[in-house]
Amino acid sequence: MNDPKVRRIAIACDAACDIRVAVGEAAALAERWKASLHGVFFEDENLHRLAALPFGRQMTLSSAVSESFSSAELEKLSSALSASMRRELSEVAAQRGLEWSFGVVRDLPSATALAEIEADILVVDAAPRPFSGSWRPHSSLGALSEGHARTTLIRRQKPTKPGTVLILLGEQADRENALASGLLMAGSEDEILVLVRGGSPEDISSLKELAARLGFPGKIRFEVTTRDNSSLVRQIEGLKPVLLVLDGREVADPARRDLLANTQCDVLLVR
């Protein structure tokens, strides 16, 4: 996201998402940046395949008994959910005065599934509705969004109060882009902490100059942090950030993937 100007935000939901919350959050960001909003309902091809199998069945919490799961039924449910998302999008956009559009993508959850979506930021809701109590099955959307070519915000928790926005800068990262994106995402009441892996005091000075240049009015702290991945995970858990900002290119690094898997906060992958 070299150009800090955000003109279009896309929000992607699947059948497991809490659509109302996800759309509402994306619309708030779009209003903040005066961007248009594009909704995408993702239909998992795996479910269609299952529904076509002779033994395709599903179990609901209300009945606790396996029921038939046919293609026809899946079509009806998917259609209802996508219509619900479209309606939600139109209502929220009307309330906030946003331009909006909507589409449906049916594919296997692969890295290229959402590649065609044009957006400055793709918001992916990776916090599925709880199935029972606080247990949630894994989100397939969260995984596929890691391969997206543009900046992606992965929502993994309920909207929270202002807190710490953690910007993690590696040696390979496009520091300026990540810092600018992090500052762009932070709210006026958020506190910003920039962790620089293996950095030096000179790095910190230059980053401070950079932040000053970007003109962020709030408070920013800069710290040098460890290169050790497990130590870094523990540090991040201790800080309990509301948002973790990473350079998307570093996600290819297995250590970074491990970092993503072990933190619970929202993540902004900057590209």
Next chain:
Amino acid sequence: MSVERTDGKGEPRLAADSVKPSGELAVSSGQAASVEWSAAQPLPPAILRRCCNSGDLAFATTDELPELAGLVGQERAVDAIQLGIAMHRRGFNIFAFGPGGTGKHTLIQDLLERQAAAEPTPPDWCYVNNFADPRRPRCLKLPTGRAVPLRDAMKRLVTELRVALPAAFEREEYRARREVIDQQFKHRHEEAFGALQKKAEEKSVALLRTPVGLALAPVRKGEVIPPDEFNKLPAPERQRVTADIEALQTELEAVIRRIPEWEREHREVVRQLNRDTTAVVVSHLLQEIRTAFADLPEVLTHLDQVEHDILEHADDFMTEGRTEGAAGVPAAAADETAPFRRYQVNVLVDNTSCKGAPIVYEDHPTHQNLVGRIEHIARFGTLMTDFNLVVAGALHKANGGYLVVDARRVLTANFGWESLKQALRSGEIRTVSLEQLLSLASTVSLDPEPIPLDLKVVLVGPPLLYYLLSELDPDFVEHFKIAAEFDDRIDRTPENIGLYARLIASAARRAKLHPLDRGAVARVIDEAARMSGDAAKLSAQLRNLTDLLQEADHLVGTKGGAVIGTAEVEAAVSARRRRSDRIYRRLQEEIARNTLRIETDGERVGQVNGLSVISLGAVSFGHPSRITARVRLGKGEVIDIEREVALGGPIHSKGVMILAGFLGGRFGREGPLSLTVSLVFEQSYGGVEGDSASAAELFTLLSALSETPIRQSFAVTGSIDQHGRIQAIGGVNEKIEGFFDVCKTRGLTGAQGVLIPASNVQHLMLRQDVAEAALAGRFRVIPIETVDQGMELLTGLSSGTPDQAGQYPESTLNRRVAVRLATLARRAAAPVPSRPGSRRRRGSGGKQTDE
């Protein structure tokens, strides 16, 4: 006959205090004197107006007189009320009745206040929430003055809980324990699903989230196997996959079936944690209240229930802020609807400031004002209520003391009477809305626990209501066993005069008036006698007395005086009379202009001046009327024209019929009365009632029969019996004054006067100017005992006494009557001469010509 003419000050006043039945007048001026009078003779002036002798009053002004506790001459009522107050038995409530203005309320208030001050102050009453059944609030009886502290303590408790409980739940200790519990149950889910997921992965099966549930699907390289590929698999492989999936589904079913149980268990563990956390805070805060009310087991029981409820509903204190915010209602309204209202205490009756037993006067005794009401508050378009909105009625406030109610108002107020009786019958106060009482509303409402009732009800009303209720309402005598009857007048004895003076002094003090000198007091006593309509009585209608004093005081105030004197009282009396005599003056004026024809001199056959009293509200005045009679041949009828045209009342008609009885008895022993007499009140345009004109009607009848003229300088009042005796009538003073004013306008001649029944002499309390005219010999009031005495005075002829053969002497009035009747009888008996072509006259009485 001697006349006492002094009032002790040498003023030309007429003084007398009582008239003996024998005709002797006793004067209490210290100078023993007596006045004798005889029937058919003008009354001595002293008897016409018996004034109180101010010289007998041993004080200069009323400031010297001690306060009079209670009333004068109401011993019967006082005894009854005292008995009613002393009787602590069911049904011994009091009905105090008597004419208006007799001081019923004042006396009752005095007696009740004296008694109530010596009685213990009753307990306080509260309503609290019934946690088992909120529709039926519980009542709490607390010692006097303990209700408000309990209410305040509970209010403080809620206030502190609203702060302390959220703080306890925000504490790190609680959050950590809660986190442990949540994680523990989360892990239980994750372990169960994780184990299943792992097992599925081992068999190349994935657990997928469908739009509404979970599903199991065979996978290859992370993707579900497409159906066409699956169908290409060897049969054994397909069977294996199918079997694996079925087995996993069975396990998944088992896990899902356990989820509700885990969640319930989770909620219970969290609830127990909340309960433990809350208990620490609540028990500490409640301990202070428990200590303060340790002597009241009912309160302690309630506090236990409060504690239990708070433990069960601790979440209310957590969500309170959110509820109010979401509601978007003003803070005060939100507070009113907050869930912790159920811990408040509704103080229904607080007797903290009450000294002794309460005395409550309920001016508007409707059902709701007596038994209390259940109010409602509007919330989001719905009317809500709870025990806090139960409002006390007069019965609650008077419980343990006295309730004073106006009988007329309680009978006319909405269901006031029925509700009062119901409460007295059941011995408890049940607060129920009128809609519920009448079964007009079927909405859910409150049914507060009834409160035991222990009070004395005093009803105050007119006698008529007492008699009607006794006759028509069988419950009445059951609940009001004590009848306290107030008299409207008292005996004018020397002792009572002294007490009356003290009564006047007390009334003046209570009304913060100037003191009265003894002359003024004497004049007020005279007026009291006049108000009673009886010289031997004094009016007990204190309201009129107080009004008179206030008017006199106003006059003193305008003059800048310090003491109310005789002149002010006299002026006040005159002013009152003047204010209300417009119609009287109009009638007098019409008489003076001869529009209404009343003759006061000369003589007329078959015409006499009768006297009547016109009552308009509180005002009564005398009015002379010309009564005439015409006689003709007939069948012995006395025709009352008033009755014929339906203007005569039954008593008046009865009086006229008595005339026929008298005539028949005296003159019809030997033969039939062959006459028809018509009697009429001339220029009478309204109804006539009463028999006080029967004597006058007889006089005019006899005059017409005997063709003897009657002196028009007299007016007559009195009723007669069939033997010709004159009987007492009412309003004698007003009647005399009414004729006096007519004569005065035309000029008093000394020949004018009024004939009154001798038995009315004791009632005479005429105006000062009438008495003065009599003293000057310009007007006469003559008592008569028989018809004959009256006729002699009116005609100047002797009535005559019959000899042994029943014949009256020549030239006597009765002889003339007898002769005339005999003539009429002969004519009636004679055959009617037939004339050719003439038509037979109607009736059998022969000649119908007017005699």
